[in-house]
Amino acid sequence: MTECVRRLQFCAGHRVYRHESRCAHPHGHNYVAFFHARAPELDAIGRVIDFSVLKQNMGWWIDKNWDHGFIYYEGDPEMAALFESSDFKNYYMPCNPTAENMAKYLVEQICPDLMRGTGVEIYKVVIWETENCYAVHRK
Secondary structure, three states: OOEEEEEEEEEEEEOOOOOOOHHHOOEEEEEEEEEEEEOOOOOOOOOOOOHHHHHHHHHHHHHHHOOOEEEEEOOOHHHHHHHHOOOOOEEEEOOOOOHHHHHHHHHHHHHHHHOOOOOOEEEEEEEEOOOOOEEEEEO
């Protein structure tokens, strides 16, 4: 099976709820996400999918929900209270916004809807949180 990969960058803040160290504080990252796509066969041109389609499908969602916003766990009472009465861009997740959970959330919850009808599956997402640290989730 052939695959292709689209790289997207975004900036966002987050806080890891109940973290034992510095990540318990609100802070930000320059994230890099790699979306790995596969299809049973190549299209008539010889591609899994056009890279611009991946950018459009994944990129609009990232831009709308995460880029230049704050990502937090819906069970985090302090962040929920802060953003409840705020106009700041924020996105709450059903899990703690670790790089691992963000990659898993994209693969399992977001990408299937975004790729519906294309015949292409995003089966793996790699999230670089810093230049030295990244997480991978694959189906």
